Amino acid sequence: MAYGTLAKADTYFENDLSGTWAGYSTPNKNKARETATKQIDRLQLKGEKYQYAPTQTLEFPRTFATMTGVLIFDEDLTNGGVIVPVDVEEASYIQAKFLLDANAGKETASSALLAGKTSVSIGSTSESFDKSLSPVDIKTGISKQAMNILEKYILAAW
Numbered sequence: 001m002a003y004g005t006l007a008k009a010d011t012y013f014e015n016d017l018s019g020t021w022a023g024y025s026t027p028n029k030n031k032a033r034e035t036a037t038k039q040i041d042r043l044q045l046k047g048e049k050y051q052y053a054p055t056q057t058l059e060f061p062r063t064f065a066t067m068t069g070v071l072i073f074d075e076d077l078t079n080g081g082v083i084v085p086v087d088v089e090e091a092s093y094i095q096a097k098f099l100l101d102a103n104a105g106k107e108t109a110s111s112a113l114l115a116g117k118t119s120v121s122i123g124s125t126s127e128s129f130d131k132s133l134s135p136v137d138i139k140t141g142i143s144k145q146a147m148n149i150l151e152k153y154i155l156a157a158w
Contacts, residue, residue, distance in 0.1 A: 002033035004089035036095035098143040
């Protein structure tokens, strides 16, 4: 199970200047999307799973109580019902690509930081970096680009 669809992810990355998404195999894209979804679902999220869908296996769609009633993060006002927020789907695509890029056979600053390193050496060249400037959230393993999208759904104490 993953947020969004492979077709939507392919469309999302159509104009990606790096072009790396298109170069990955369909099975690897799907594995990365599933892993990204699991990583997102492990976050400490506001609210609870949508309460009227007892068979819902993923954490989105979600609801949370307010002073005026129950708020649903995303409703399909055209067709009725609730849907996974588009930005959650997009964050999952970004995280899936991040995972694929990080595992493409070369050590990057992001993968090194995830491994707890503060520098990368390749041959006679080395690079040191500041963890505070990392493109990845060290605690979650989720790219900062995806985390920036997801932050409105995450509990403040996280």
